[in-house]
Amino acid sequence: MRLRAVALGIAASVSMSFSALAGELTFWHAYSGQQDKVDFINYALEEFGKAHPDIKLNVVAAEQSSYKTKLNTAMASGNPPDVFYTLPGGFLGAFVAGNQMYSLDDALAKDGWGESFLSSALAQTTMGGHTYAVPIDIDSSVFWYNKKLFAEKGWTAPATYDQLLELCEKIKADGLVPFALGNKDSWPATFWFQYLEMRLKGSGIVSGFVAGNADATLGSEGTEAFKRIADLSAKGYFPVGFNGMSDQEANMLFLNGQAAMMLNGTWQIGASADASDDFELGFFPFPTVAEGKGDQSDILGGVAAAFGIAEKTTNKEDAVTLLRFLTSPAVMTKYVELRKTMVTVKGATTEAAAGPVLYGISNDLMGKAANLDPFYDTAMPPKGTDTYYTSLQGVLDGSVAPADAAKRLEEALKAK
Amino acid sequence: MHLNSRWSITRIGVLAFLSVHVLVVIFPFVWMAYSTLKTNKEFMRSVWSLPATPSLDAFVQAWNTGALGTYSLNSLIVMLGSTVLAVVVATAGGYALAVYRPRWLAGIEIGLMIAMAIPAYVALVPLVVMLRAMNLLDTHLGVVLPTAAFNVPVTLFIMRAFFVTLPRDIIEAARIDGCSEFAIFWRIAVPIARPAMFTAAIVNMIWVWNDFLFPLVFINSPAKKTLPVGLADFVGEHITNYPVMLAAIFLAAIAPLVLFVFFERQITTALTGGAVKE
Numbered sequence: 001m002r003l004r005a006v007a008l009g010i011a012a013s014v015s016m017s018f019s020a021l022a023g024e025l026t027f028w029h030a031y032s033g034q035q036d037k038v039d040f041i042n043y044a045l046e047e048f049g050k051a052h053p054d055i056k057l058n059v060v061a062a063e064q065s066s067y068k069t070k071l072n073t074a075m076a077s078g079n080p081p082d083v084f085y086t087l088p089g090g091f092l093g094a095f096v097a098g099n100q101m102y103s104l105d106d107a108l109a110k111d112g113w114g115e116s117f118l119s120s121a122l123a124q125t126t127m128g129g130h131t132y133a134v135p136i137d138i139d140s141s142v143f144w145y146n147k148k149l150f151a152e153k154g155w156t157a158p159a160t161y162d163q164l165l166e167l168c169e170k171i172k173a174d175g176l177v178p179f180a181l182g183n184k185d186s187w188p189a190t191f192w193f194q195y196l197e198m199r200l201k202g203s204g205i206v207s208g209f210v211a212g213n214a215d216a217t218l219g220s221e222g223t224e225a226f227k228r229i230a231d232l233s234a235k236g237y238f239p240v241g242f243n244g245m246s247d248q249e250a251n252m253l254f255l256n257g258q259a260a261m262m263l264n265g266t267w268q269i270g271a272s273a274d275a276s277d278d279f280e281l282g283f284f285p286f287p288t289v290a291e292g293k294g295d296q297s298d299i300l301g302g303v304a305a306a307f308g309i310a311e312k313t314t315n316k317e318d319a320v321t322l323l324r325f326l327t328s329p330a331v332m333t334k335y336v337e338l339r340k341t342m343v344t345v346k347g348a349t350t351e352a353a354a355g356p357v358l359y360g361i362s363n364d365l366m367g368k369a370a371n372l373d374p375f376y377d378t379a380m381p382p383k384g385t386d387t388y389y390t391s392l393q394g395v396l397d398g399s400v401a402p403a404d405a406a407k408r409l410e411e412a413l414k415a416k
Numbered sequence: 417m418h419l420n421s422r423w424s425i426t427r428i429g430v431l432a433f434l435s436v437h438v439l440v441v442i443f444p445f446v447w448m449a450y451s452t453l454k455t456n457k458e459f460m461r462s463v464w465s466l467p468a469t470p471s472l473d474a475f476v477q478a479w480n481t482g483a484l485g486t487y488s489l490n491s492l493i494v495m496l497g498s499t500v501l502a503v504v505v506a507t508a509g510g511y512a513l514a515v516y517r518p519r520w521l522a523g524i525e526i527g528l529m530i531a532m533a534i535p536a537y538v539a540l541v542p543l544v545v546m547l548r549a550m551n552l553l554d555t556h557l558g559v560v561l562p563t564a565a566f567n568v569p570v571t572l573f574i575m576r577a578f579f580v581t582l583p584r585d586i587i588e589a590a591r592i593d594g595c596s597e598f599a600i601f602w603r604i605a606v607p608i609a610r611p612a613m614f615t616a617a618i619v620n621m622i623w624v625w626n627d628f629l630f631p632l633v634f635i636n637s638p639a640k641k642t643l644p645v646g647l648a649d650f651v652g653e654h655i656t657n658y659p660v661m662l663a664a665i666f667l668a669a670i671a672p673l674v675l676f677v678f679f680e681r682q683i684t685t686a687l688t689g690g691a692v693k694e
Contacts, residue, residue: 033649035657060636063648066628073633077544079553255460274457 024056025318028071028084030305033063036270036339043334048325055318075100080310083319086133088124088303089210089379095308101132102309107320108134116327120372121344124303124379133308134327135344137335139375140301141191142361143287144268145261146254147280155260157284161199164287168237171260178237180259182250183396186389187377189229191263193392194300194376195286196225202294203371206379209413218410221293226395226402233396243397255279269340269357281357285365295370302374303344342366380413387412452663459658474659478650478667486639487646488671490556491625494642497560499620502567503575503613509568510575511605515587528569536566536629547634554636563630567623571616578612579605625672643668 031041045059060081062070067085074080075095086092095101108114108131114122117135125133145157153174158164168178183189197205201221208216232238239245239253248271253259255275262268263286272281288296307326309319325331332348335341342349342362351359366372377385391408394400400408451459453470478484513521543562544553552558582605590600606613631642647668650661 061638061649062632062645066632066645066648069629070633073540073544076541077548079544079548252460252463256462274455274460276457276461 023054023315023318024058025083025313025315025322026058026060026081027322028060028062028067028074028081030062030064030067030085032061032067040335040338043338044326044331047331048322051325052318052321055321057322078312080312082313082315083307083309083322086306086308087378088133088135088306089374090381090385091378092125092133092306092308093127093210093381096127096132100311102311102313102316102319103130103132104134104309104320104323105130107323113324113327116329116346117344118346121303124374125306125308133306134323135303135306136327136332137304137339138301138342138344138366138372139265139267139304140299140342140361140366140372141195141263141265141375142283142285142299142365143261143263144254144272145282145284146257147282148278149257149260150282157282158287159284161287161289168232168235172236176257177239177253177259178261179232179239180250180254180262181238181242182245182247183243183393184246186393188247188250188264189392189396190375190377190388191265191300192229192232193225193388194373195263196228196289197221198294198298198300198373199286199289199292199296200224200294201292203298203373205373206376206413207374209384210379210381216413218406218413222406222410223403226391226405229392230395230398230402234398238396243393266341266358266361269355283357283361283365297369298371298373299365299369300375301366301369301372302378304341383415384409384412448662448666452659452666454659456657456659474657474663475667477657477660478663483638483641484643484646484664484667487641487643488668490640491643492671493556494559494563494631495621495624497556498563498567498624499617501560501564502571502620503617505564505568506571506575506616507606507609507613508601509572510577511579511601511609513572513576514579514582515584515605528572532569539566540629540633544633553634554640556640558634559630559642562634563624563627567620571620574616574619575609575612578609582608 029041031037041061045057048055048057068087068091071081071084071086075098080100086095092101108122114131118138121135121138122131125131125135143157150156153170155167155170158167171178181188197218201219205216205218239250239259242250247264250259250262251264251268251271254262255272257278269281272279275281285297285299307323309316309323313319327345329345329348332343332345333350333353335343336349336358337353340355340358342354342358349359349362351363354362377388380388387408391400391405395402395405447464450466450470451463452474453467453472454465455471455473458465458468512518513524518524539562547553547558547562550558552561586604587600590604595603626644627642628644628648631645632648635641635645647661647664650657650664
């Protein structure tokens with residue numbers, strides 16, 4: 001495998017300076033840095049090579065966080081790869097705004113390719129009525145709990161927010177931390193705000209701002225959501241020093257039984273795979289909020305990654321062939337099997353491939369949810385995300401008043 | 417006072433302090449070494465515990481996942497290339513600024529200061545455009561040139577600071593003896609400046625060895641990646657296999673360690689050489 005990667009690399013270096021010829025594509029992806037990601041992309045590219053020996057791929061891989069820098073630089077310098085991995089929302093939006101993305105509308109209309117995707121997922125890569133990338137996987141956020149610990153202590157998963165608060169008191173009285181949270185990178189706490197806003201006011205709030213709806217507002221619910229988070233923090237339901245702790249460090253508290261619950265994404269399934277035998281992963285949906293106006297079955301879930309084609313690409317036909325191959329049911333089911341992540345292609349998240357926990361979330365929670373609300377922080381334009389992160393950290397450590405945080409966020413979202 | 421000079425209280429105190437210090441400094445390395453022998457499960461259960469059944473699996477996986485040998489070699493090429501280039505340019509430039517004191521010296525210095533203040537991020541896009549025009553994208557030379565350019569200003573200041581202390585009498589004497597300007601530089605100044613050049617080179621090497629941004633953006637081929645970029649492949653976004661990552665870091669640290677062992681004397685003399693002028 002390594003030899004092949006090296007060979008591909010040498011080939012890539014030779015052809016890099018020329019624009020891709022017919023039958024040849026530069027392909028950039030961020031499936032590196034993790035065994036399951038590497039296994040998936042190796043499988044997909046190998047199968048592609050067998051199915052389409054006439055198309056030569058020059059593959060460039062980078063690890064997720066550095067990939068963004070690399071791709072942004074390539075796009076800004078007018079040197080985009082032909083087919084590439086991108087994030088939905090604001091990240092893709094910037095490329096679309098710069099007229100750098102090829103519209104996939106015609107291709108998706110052919111042979112029912114477009115129909116094979118969940119429409120809620122495709123909506124997240126569609127801007128101004130045109131689809132600019134095909135969504136691959138869906139991350140969702142739910143409450144995770146340690147089943148063995150709950151059984152031992154006689155606790156039950158709460159259904160309402162008030163029950164959740166009662167449970168927290170019990171857990172604290174037992175000397176444990178109710179919620180594992182490591183908010184150093186700012187994104188882990190966002191699920192709290194978004195779920196509270198969704199329960200209190202409803203789904204689609206931030207999407208409304210992004211779409212430029214004049215009546216989009218966080219409402220008084222925004223302040224209320226921040227207030228509830230400040231309360232949780234003031235009551236000591238999060239670990240000591242959580243704003244300086246990484247998500248992975250917080251995860252250790254959870255896996256070692258020092259913290260009882262965690263509000264986190266579906267990647268928790270993979271992160272719990274190496275836990276000790278005293279741990280068993282369970283999940284429950286974010287509890288209902290009695291006075292909330294939102295649909296209480298809504299789930300926070302959004303497209304995690306997508307693939308697009310650059311407008312500059314000369315060989316668009318082969319590029320579409322590659323995208324169709326990557327999003328074919330067989331490849332997508334393999335994706336579910338290897339990565340334990342839900343995918344956007346209908347019917348590909350099978351029980352056999354997903355395993356019981358993921359299938360449960362996909363079937364019982366997402367299947368029954370009235371709405372899927374995409375992750376606020378990736379849907380927002382970058383400036384809004386910064387404000388969102390800093391306000392939330394401030395509310396959590398008590399340095400920013402909930403009302404001020406809501407006001408700042410509202411202004412940032414209106415400014416676009 | 418009749419204290420045993422070998423075991424005076426002060427001496428024992430100093431030794432005790434240094435021993436504690438050494439332990440504190442060494443512990444992370446020891447921890448890293450024994451953690452590589454654990455499984456990820458064991459690591460997750462307890463960060464401090466010793467491995468129950470030591471296994472070298474992490475090393476095998478680390479070695480198989482990336483191409484650590486290739487990455488190291490690439491790092492070495494980029495490091496030596498840009499260091500030599502930066503030090504050569506800076507030595508000549510520092511000498512000229514110190515010895516000839518051009519009329520626009522202040523202007524040059526301000527220019528260099530401004531150049532030092534430019535963050536590399538700002539220059540990324542123009543650099544990619546230039547490198548592409550020169551057909552240097554995805555080549556080691558394409559990393560070496562901008563890296564050296566960014567390191568020249570600081571290196572030049574180090575070299576100039578040294579040449580300023582060079583007694584002018586030596587140069588005057590050489591001139592009177594009919595030595596050409598280039599010969600004065602090459603046969604008199606450069607040999608004297610060797611310790612300073614070594615210091616500058618070491619500072620450069622450390623920067624370049626650890627540099628992440630330029631190799632990340634300018635290099636595409638897996639076979640040309642440098643160590644920091646290659647090692648990033650071991651860090652997952654949400655899940656990290658710590659023993660494998662530590663094993664990779666451990667293997668990656670071997671090359672600089674060997675270099676240090678071989679050049680230890682030169683490095684320590686170089687670092688202290690400029691401190692006192694005899």
